[in-house]
Amino acid sequence: MIEASDAGEVDEALAQQVIGILELASLNADDTPQRIIALCQRALTPVGHVAAICVLPRFAGLARRTLDSLCARDIKVVAAVNFPGGLPSVSSADMEAHAAIVAGADEIDVVYPFHALLGGDKQVGADIVNACRVRCGNNGVLTVTLETGVLRDPQVIHGASCVAIQEGANFLKTSTGKQAVNPTAQASRILIAAIAESGAHVGLNVSGNVRTLNEARVHMDLVRARFGLRWLEQGRLRLGSTSLLDDLLVHLGVSA
Numbered sequence: 001m002i003e004a005s006d007a008g009e010v011d012e013a014l015a016q017q018v019i020g021i022l023e024l025a026s027l028n029a030d031d032t033p034q035r036i037i038a039l040c041q042r043a044l045t046p047v048g049h050v051a052a053i054c055v056l057p058r059f060a061g062l063a064r065r066t067l068d069s070l071c072a073r074d075i076k077v078v079a080a081v082n083f084p085g086g087l088p089s090v091s092s093a094d095m096e097a098h099a100a101i102v103a104g105a106d107e108i109d110v111v112y113p114f115h116a117l118l119g120g121d122k123q124v125g126a127d128i129v130n131a132c133r134v135r136c137g138n139n140g141v142l143t144v145t146l147e148t149g150v151l152r153d154p155q156v157i158h159g160a161s162c163v164a165i166q167e168g169a170n171f172l173k174t175s176t177g178k179q180a181v182n183p184t185a186q187a188s189r190i191l192i193a194a195i196a197e198s199g200a201h202v203g204l205n206v207s208g209n210v211r212t213l214n215e216a217r218v219h220m221d222l223v224r225a226r227f228g229l230r231w232l233e234q235g236r237l238r239l240g241s242t243s244l245l246d247d248l249l250v251h252l253g254v255s256a
């Protein structure tokens with residue numbers, strides 16, 4: 001049995017680990033330059049840098065410049081394109097990705113056209129992911145957000161995951177955070193299974209209203225059980241959230 005003090009130490013160690021795989025997000029229609037600069041400043045926490053920040057494409061350049069000015073080149077800037085609706089337009093997603101990369105984004109996160117898929121269009125999702133893959137080049141990191149809470153059906157989620165991987169995704173992400181359903185353990189299991197079956201070097205990003213260390217732990221345990229401890233690093237696992245950092249800092253004894 002784990003004693004209370006041991007449990008506290010375990011939580012502290014886990015919180016420290018999560019800081020290193022955290023993708024700190026601000027993805028609101030009313031975001032301002034001031035808010036993005038504050039987000040960048042928060043990303044350099046007193047206990048280490050987060051892995052990445054995720055912003056709307058129009059803020060990618062500002063975020064990169066701000067992080068560079070803070071000597072935090074290691075923190076990646078992820079631009080969320082086709083966000084949050086996942087529209088079925090290849091040209092629009094491609095243009096957004098292009099503009100974000102030119103502005104300074106290190107990575108692209110494209111929302112899969114989930115409504116189109118539910119309407120029976122399987123092709124446009126493949127085309128959008130493929131266009132963004134080409135835009136990112138061979139070495140650019142591409143995340144595909146599936147919006148698992150809307151897709152719902154495990155077979156549909158699995159099918160979309162396979163298409164995303166086939167078209168060159170480097171990460172599968174569960175959710176935008178703008179829908180009613182949060183990422184569930186079942187959703188993570190389905191994405192993990194698709195990644196494992198593919199044998200490809202693809203990581204998992206769990207995002208969408210993940211607010212506490214305990215919520216994060218559920219998904220980390222699933223990843224560890226399937227792939228082992230070596231997966232608990234930012235190249236394989238990320239946790240995307242606007243608010244998880246507050247709880248992590250509390251566990252680490254740092255005021256948020």
Ligand SMILES: O=C[C@H](O)COP(=O)(O)O
Binds near residue numbers: 207241244
């Ligand atoms: O990419 C999506 C964000 O990480 C969602 O974060 P949030 O649900 O905490 O606002």
